[in-house]
Amino acid sequence: MERNFHVFYQLIEAGGSMKDELLLEGGVAQYEYLNKSRREVDGINDREEWKALKVSKLSVVPSMC
Numbered sequence: 001m002e003r004n005f006h007v008f009y010q011l012i013e014a015g016g017s018m019k020d021e022l023l024l025e026g027g028v029a030q031y032e033y034l035n036k037s038r039r040e041v042d043g044i045n046d047r048e049e050w051k052a053l054k055v056s057k058l059s060v061v062p063s064m065c
Contacts, residue, residue, distance in 0.1 A: 008033065009046065010050035013027075013050070014046060
């Protein structure tokens, strides 16, 4: 569950065109799931983490990258 939270947060925060393709609208504040706990972690750059995840894991879904 913890990992799902962070990946979803990073997608909403920095997902760009993938977010659009998944028909996700709005920002982090619009998703109740993301408002139930502290979203930001000291020392973590969510945009950079999203880029790294997208390149390493999500590249297996080329139509969405």
